[in-house]
Amino acid sequence: MRLSWDNVVRAPTVPASPTDRSRLSVVGKPYRAAVPAAIKRMQFNIMPDVAALADDARAAITRFDAELSAMFDGEFAPLSAVLLRTESASSSQIENITVSARALSLANVGLAKFGSNAKLVQANVEAMNRALELTGPLTPGLILAVHEALMHGQDQAEPGRFRNQQVWIGGTDYSPHSADFVPPLNSRVHDSIGDLCAFSERTDLPLLAQAAIAHAQFETIHPFNDGNGRAGRALIHVMLRNGGASTRTTVPVSAGLLSNIDAYYEALTVYRDGDPNPIIDQISRAAFLAVDNGQQLATDLRTIHDGWATNLRARRDAVAWRVLPFLLRQPSVTSKLVQETFNVTQPAADNALRQLQEAGAVSKPKTIHGEGQKRNVVWQATEVLDALDRFGERARRSSRTA
Template identity: 35%
Template sequence: MERQASGIYAHSIAGGETVRAFVPHPLPPAPALDISGARQALLERATLAIGRLDSVCLLLPDPKLFLYAYVRREAVLSSQIEGTQSSLSDLLLFELDELPGVPFDDVVEVSNYVAALEHGMARLREGFPLCNRLLRDMHQHLMGRGRGSDKAPGEFRRSQNWIGGTRPGNARFVPPPPQEVEACMSALEKFLHQQEAPMPVLITAALAHVQFETIHPFLDGNGRLGRLLIALQLHHGGLLAEPLLYLSLYFKQHRAVYYELLDRVRTHGDWEAWVDFFLEGVEATAQGAVQTARRLVTLFQQDTQRVAALGTRAAPNVLRVLDALRQRPLCSLKQLCAQNGMSFPTASKAMQTLVNIGLAREMTGQRRNRVFVYDAYLNILNEGGEPL
């Protein structure tokens, strides 16, 4: 359904130029969103796919292992959309006592994303509401160090920003003037807490994502925080026990369509086309996450059997090291000993056994401070994670 533009234009000053800034109308859309027929069926399929993801993760031997890796995979993907070149391996190396040799600014940006998500989830579990204060707190973690730390972390912007183009005058999109940001975000917060005629959680998440990206309330980090908001809503709305559904890969693979549909909502009020795209992404992403979880379970079982088949007295120690690599698919012997209470010679010998049978690989080429990687595990997580 096409409506009129979903907001109005106001004059604003940016970079010494007068520009037309877009101020969105409060949600929900008017006239009401059409959720019937094929769209209702799509909503049901997406909801069912999320339910399967939630159930599969509860059946995993250790759901926290999957969560640890999947959150970091998402951090890499979401940051790549903003132009970083870090890989999952870079992030895991950085987390090994912040080892040198990885692109610092890029990997700090990815590490900040993990911190922002973990902070948001911890606060929600404590009973804190999904509100603007929480978003500002998460933004503080997202932008608190490294690139962008000079752009008012945790504060709504007080100056005009713009998206695309070489200057404000030829920008692809200009968000609301700074004096309108507080009111726009207050209206969005009210929508998130709607009590009368509440919408399905997935529909609320779809609408709120567009509204947040349209308001662009911060000087930097809006894209990443807007994608995090989706994960928070699905958890807060009771669809997922853990934040295991992220649309960054889907948005990355369909960037042109993503931006086109955001623009059509603003210019034509075509919320239905956006919701269809969003729900299709949820269904595909949830199905992909389920497949990834199952592949990891199969991998772990097969590799455990390979170690057990060695039949040596050292097999129990080798299994302990393999278990450590499941928890951290990239780790040093020093870290392994500290976390598992093993002596260095025992850990070193067990790791060498894994290298000999092709389950682990030493990646530094050094004689000291060696780092080992569980390639098969990391390769599954890395699918689709190549920098743009």
């Protein structure tokens, strides 16, 4: 399974100054680009303990899915959206795109600043939603759709298009000669992705092990100019959903990977050297950590919701009761958002927000400036935002103590 290599001779970008000796020194010298092994029929040497761990982790994901369904009954949908958002934020954080729960919640009501990290993470949420809405086998078209949603508006990434140039990881920005890893030539991407999709249809491997291998193979192919990591982690969830491990929830596996990012990247490197066991082990352990952290978040949100319900003084058919579970999913709201989401008038929306404020569900409204300095009055469910920040802190804490 070890990689083979293409020897390539290509000049780096011509330097702005002819005295740029570091660039001139590699002109005409060959570099090696990876040639991924075909895996659609490959037999993998998965250690028995690693296979057992992967099976146990898959079972934990399935139990988590069932437990949350029972815990939240008809209010399950908001929590599912919360978990999806935490997965997207964590996946972005692996690549040093960090955002607070408050900033992301404001982005969801159109109050993020132009070019902010919150907008990038919001795009990741959209990509994950789009991926999980698509059913059926993994295909090149689905992969392109995920990438298009993820990188929308970032022209340098050519959203929804496989790359047509060489990319590399590490080293300099003008030449692959000193890179840590050089993915395959762009001419090999299409066939390699086709092989990966064929591999995803196999049924002879433990599901989570198969998803981990597919993820590592995707990162080895590196089929896009940018966004490969986030797109590749989204595909783990596509495979878990297609394999029946989860039906309604998104277990925040990326939050689990935050426990040891260096080990995650090292496992990808070892996979390219021919050993799939470390990346299977890392994804499996990440799943266990994600389930534990997700269960704590679910418990926190259930407690918060029940406290609000106890304090809310409104008729059972009042708009406020309909907005209550929505605050778990979207803890920053405006009157306009309530009007549009629940198809009610402005007086009805304003009255619901007043009742929710009296119940302690939302804080006193604040005026926040969005893009173009437009003023917006926003109510925030601070208890939910605090719970989401605690979720992120637990992931970061495990990173420091791993």
